[in-house]
Amino acid sequence: MFRIFIKPLLFAFSPETAHNIVARLLLLLSYIPFSRHIIRLFYRYSSPSLEREVIGIKFPNPVGMAAGFDKNGELYNQLSDFGFGFIEIGSVTPVEQPGNSKPRVFRIPQDNALINRMGINNKGVKSVVSKLKQNKPRVIIGGNISKSTASRNEQAPLDYEKSFAQLYDFVDYFVVNVSCPNVKGLTKLQDITSLSEIIDKLTQLRKYFDDYRPILLKVSPDLTDEQLDEIIELILVSGLDGIVATNTTTSRNNLTIEPQQIESIGDGGLSGAPLYSRSLEIIRYISRKTGGQLPIIGVGGIMTPRQAEEMLNAGASLVQIYTGFIYNGPGFVRKILKHLSKKSLC
Numbered sequence: 001m002f003r004i005f006i007k008p009l010l011f012a013f014s015p016e017t018a019h020n021i022v023a024r025l026l027l028l029l030s031y032i033p034f035s036r037h038i039i040r041l042f043y044r045y046s047s048p049s050l051e052r053e054v055i056g057i058k059f060p061n062p063v064g065m066a067a068g069f070d071k072n073g074e075l076y077n078q079l080s081d082f083g084f085g086f087i088e089i090g091s092v093t094p095v096e097q098p099g100n101s102k103p104r105v106f107r108i109p110q111d112n113a114l115i116n117r118m119g120i121n122n123k124g125v126k127s128v129v130s131k132l133k134q135n136k137p138r139v140i141i142g143g144n145i146s147k148s149t150a151s152r153n154e155q156a157p158l159d160y161e162k163s164f165a166q167l168y169d170f171v172d173y174f175v176v177n178v179s180c181p182n183v184k185g186l187t188k189l190q191d192i193t194s195l196s197e198i199i200d201k202l203t204q205l206r207k208y209f210d211d212y213r214p215i216l217l218k219v220s221p222d223l224t225d226e227q228l229d230e231i232i233e234l235i236l237v238s239g240l241d242g243i244v245a246t247n248t249t250t251s252r253n254n255l256t257i258e259p260q261q262i263e264s265i266g267d268g269g270l271s272g273a274p275l276y277s278r279s280l281e282i283i284r285y286i287s288r289k290t291g292g293q294l295p296i297i298g299v300g301g302i303m304t305p306r307q308a309e310e311m312l313n314a315g316a317s318l319v320q321i322y323t324g325f326i327y328n329g330p331g332f333v334r335k336i337l338k339h340l341s342k343k344s345l346c
Ligand SMILES: Cc1cc2nc3c(=O)[nH]c(=O)nc-3n(C[C@H](O)[C@H](O)[C@H](O)COP(=O)(O)O)c2cc1C
Pocket: 066, 067, 068, 069, 071, 090, 091, 105, 114, 116, 118, 120, 144, 177, 180, 218, 246, 247, 248, 271, 272, 273, 275, 299, 300, 301, 302, 320, 321, 322, 323, 324
């Protein structure tokens, strides 16, 4: 049904328009009596073998929605009906920002990939908090935070602190995004001096709250082994709770389309199938370096249930999908979960 009817229809629109149509439909559907139950009946899949405890949180299953799909915290409950075990909202910045000019998302169907340069468009942390207050989450929520595009890198720690403090009581865990290639200078925050300042500020601030919220760091697939080593060491000594690997890549490796086509799209982060091998490699590397002790959320190019399994086997405790959901449709989560439960991986 998705492949024959819905996908061609949605793919007739630009990626951003298609996303907005889907978002509106999901919100509309929630006003129709029993629709939620019907969706859950078709798409959810639960099994005790899929449950797992990671970063001190009990997850009903290990498959989450990656950051960027529900930037403003408007769809998490609707998305959870499609079987996700957790939803990462954001990236959220301290104030609303429009992101880059459109068009800023591009499909590459031949390669099951997307290139985006959204630039962390979002309605700001106040709006997200009000949504979380109005609409109590029925699913585990990760709060992905970033600095504002307008803020200089020296102001970044304060930006992260602002969103962290305001979101604290409303999310289950945090992800510090320093790896989005579409915000000028952001990936430079992966430099160890900048990073330790941000992490230090957040872990200090966390002490003022009664409840403990795990903090994870989201890294780029474009880091060198040396950079990764430094980051891993920092995470281990600073009391961070885990790592999300990986964000999108600026590399154009593994694309089969013509170089002119790649060039005509321009800058942006590549996600989907071409990213998979690099994300997997990074996860293996981190797992080996930490003796499997550091919780890893694996993300990047999962397009088949077998790849989700492979990422978990490589050392990820949980996985996330984004581009795979766009290309495979809403039944993809259930397919992965059924596959994993058969493998008794979890
Ligand atoms: C359109 C789009 C927007 C994204 N926005 C964000 C974001 O705001 N923050 C973030 O940390 N990652 C963002 N991502 C990256 C995803 O969370 C994920 O790390 C990446 O797409 C790789 O996973 P995938 O191949 O399954 O899509 C975005 C990805 C896409 C495609």
